Amino acid sequence: MSQVAKELMALTGNEAAAYAMRQINPDVVAAYPITPQTELMQTFAQYVADGLVDTELVTVESEHSAMSACVGAAAAGARTMTATSSQGLALMWEVLYIASGLRLPIVMCVINRALSAPINIHGDHSDAMGARDSGWIQLFCENAQEVYDNVLQAVRIAEEVFLPVMVNYDGFIISHGVEVVETLPKEVVQAFVGERKTPYKLLDVEHPITVGALDLQDYYMEHKRAQSEAMRTAMPTILKIGEDFEKLTGRRYEAIETYRLDDAELAIVALGSTCGTAKDAIDELRDEGLKAGLLKIRVFRPFPWKYIQTALRGKKAVAVMDRAEGMSAVGGPVFHEVRSCLYDLGDRPPIVNYIYGLGGRDVSIEDIKKVFNELVPIAETGKVEDFYRYLGVRE
Amino acid sequence: MARLRDLAKKPSPLTSGHRACSGCAFPQVARQVLLAADTPVVVVIATGCMEVATTIFPYTAWQVPWMHCAFENAASTLSGIEAAYRALKKRGVLDKDIRFVAFGGDGGTYDIGLQALSGALERGHRLLYVCYDNQAYMNTGIQRSGATPTYAYTTTSPAGKVIPGKTQKRKDLTEIVVAHDIPYVAQSTPAHWNDLITKVQKALAVDGPSFINVLQPCRLGWTFEADMAIELARLAVDTCFWPLYEVVNGEYRLTYRPKEKKPIEEWLKLQRRFRHLFTPENRHLIDELQAEVDRKWERLLKKCGLA
Missing domain, CATH: 3.40.50.920 (Rossmann fold)
Structure with a gap:
């Protein structure tokens, strides 16, 4: 059970996600505004402006570029996060597959919202379900507490299995509803997520690597097989990280x-x-x-x-x-x-x-x-x- | 001022053995650009000829850190890498000076990648974007692009019984980039190696975004003999179709002025994509192209204070 001092905070789901990101202190966040994700990103942007995080915030011109910048940053060796909703996730579709195919541990909050048409800004799962075959690990949250908890765990899951992770929570119902959220001290979060370790990174200029080579009949299938194996064997890691988290918080997370x-x-x-x-x-x-x-x-x-x-x-x-x-x-x-x-x-x-x-x-x-x-x-x-x-x- | 003797001693960033077409000019573009850099570089390439011809798993022709993400996002992918560099430097994880270079063809830059390019330039990332402009979607089989010149034959703007090739104007991407008011913008070609290398060095020296548009003759798409790519690049400049100039903090400067401005016809006649213009009934189209070259050349001279 819990050994650490906890703080009770009144947070919306978006604020809970932003607060978790603040404590994670990622290297790069690239994002584009969309309702109902905006509150998360503007809260985080304020953390950047106030010097509460070291993150390079890349305020891109579209979600397609948001995910592309995340792919670049993660391949460079940076701990990388983003967030989106609905049409934004749909616009990222092409690059979602590149993120998972290149085995890049990006963490993305998906604040679930209906897909157009008809245009609608409220919560349903049509965005996330449209991305269910994109090779991302997908976690779903019931409330703001789970948003905070899952975002923290997602960083470790992504980096340990080398697959990107989506943390899904319902637009407005969770994203904008205020709840009491039990948070951990920053140093505990830092110790839980640790440093990102990666054997290959573009910024290691002494050891140049080629990322994203053309891959035809000879090897494409083996690479996809290896990717599917990562997804197939991810569950024990997800459960182990859940157990570690339970030791800190007393809150149990399983499949x-x-x-x-x-x-x-x-x-x-x-x-x-x-x-x-x-x-x-x-x-x-x-x-x-x-x-x-x-x-x-x-x-x-x-x-x-x-x-x-x-x-x-x-x-x-x-x-x-x-x-x-x-x-x-x-x-x-x-x-x-x-x-x-x-x-x-x-x-x-x-x-x-x-x-x-x-x-x-x-x-x-x-x-x-x-x-x-x-x-x-x-x-x-x-x-x-x-x-x-x-x-x-x-x- | 680079010296060939010195450049020849540097290890090539792009090895031989890649699968570019015989007579293709993009390897010269890549090699000249990267040889110009004195600091390590990380390269991102848009989907296109340069990407498919230089990698095929498990092989790569690249001796520098290299990434391909997708067609339209070389600029945004590279901006993420550059942001990662700044973040890791700020944290003291990294202490090296590294420069960042993107290559995109005209399809990946003028057309599908224009938004990502514009965004990256506006955000002020310290990166150099090099467009290797071969004036059509050559990798997919010579389809028209925003960079295809007027009346050129492509497979999607064929010259037929009633339509003489592409009827629209060529987009002036260099001017679009200039409008972003970034520190350094230029045009060059691989035929003018010293011009190109000097421009790359200037571009990499600025603390912000830079862009160089490099005309790259395409043997298949333009249809010429395999030993003519460099000559065609030279003629594009000597006819003033592709002037060599730079815009430094908004100030225009011509970096090369042909002693004798050659008629556009001399460039056109060496390329089969313009063959349909050389009939008596289409002669006036060549005159029209000449008038357009003259108009744009005069306009550029004015901007350079030379008119």
Whole structure:
């Protein structure tokens, strides 16, 4: 348990991320403004202006250049961070793959926001889900405390597995909501993240390296295989760093978090701030006698299939909540992956998908209770009629 | 003033054995630019001929730290490296003096990379951006770019029965860069090695962004004999199509004035991409190109205080 002095601070999610970045004191931050990320970057810019960090802040002319500058800085040997949302992440798309393909440990806060069109500035996961195959590790946060905690852990994860990490948190709901956040002293954070060590860097002019060579039929596939191996084997490192963090703070971070799930018959699977709402809904339902539970996915990439499989084994009915419409015509992205990892179970629970909360559409305790109540007949009959559903939409 | 004797003794930053086309002039551009530097350099290259012809895993022709990121972002990638350099120097992790050089073709600079270039210049990073301008998307097979001269044949601006090649004007990127009011901007060619090397040395000496636009004759795209690249660069200057000049803190200076201004026709006739202009019915198009060269040359002389 915790050995260190902690401070309680009232912070928005964005301020929590900025404060974590201040304590990390990265070498380079390159960023471009976009709602709802702006508050994070302007808070950090003030730290730079006040001399509270040593960071070179590169205020680029686009998100494409933000990620490009991060790729350059990380390849040069610098500890590098950025943040964006929505369209900004979409504009970075090309360079996201270069960051991961070159195995550069960049940490990026993604303040989740709906993708245009129609244009909308509020929270959903369509930006992050669009980047789910880009080779970045993706962590999702439930609240401002987790934002602070995950940003600190992300630096170590990225640098130990040589993959970039996105720390996702819901736009406005988390980014602009003020919560009490327990922070660590700066020296404790510095000791936790350590110095970036890298065997190869462009600025080592005595040992010139070529980064980003043309790579054709002879080697491209081996390089992609090696990259996928890094993602496949990242989980033990992520869990180990979570354990180290728990020793400092008492807060536990794993691949998934379960809430009243062990003895639950009905389960929902969700990411982000909805998990907090779901916990309240579950408490009420338990009082009403319904055996409800939650599976929260913290680490979405690498996908924690083994943990999900174990946690959902034997449930009588499962609902997967997707805050992004995958436009596959058969459900959202989280649904497909959760459903797929249950395939190997002999006794597969019936499973349904809810697309919800798009463009910041509010999700209430009542909404979550409605989902559980709709699971009741599925659990009783074992049958699923329409597995692809919408929650809280006017039809 | 560089001496060939001294330059020849320096280790080449770009080894032989790369896969540039025979008669291509970009290796001369890269070699001259990097030989000019007396401090170590880190190089970033935009996607293009220079990138694909000098690396193929597990081989590299580069003897200096080198990076390729993507097509449109050489300037922003290099600005990140330069920021990392400043950060690590500030922390005392690094004590060396290092300079930063980007190379981009005209496609990666005039067109798709213009925004990233403009941003990097505006932010004031201490870096040199060299455009090796071969006047079309040569790496993908000779498609027109913003740098393609009027009436040139390219595969996407072919000369046909009714359209005589590219009908639009060439973008004047050097002037666009001048408008950023950075400390050093210049034009040069690999045929004028001492001019180019001197300009690179001036560019690397300024504490801020610098830009050199280097005309690079392309054997395939312009279509000429393999031994003619340097001659074509020289003729581009002697016809005043590609004047050698520099703009130092906003002040224009001509660095070479041809003794005799040759007609543009002499440059055009050596390149098959202009072959369709040499018919009686298209003769007036050559006159039109000559008038345009004259107009821009007079304008430049005025800016240099020589008119």
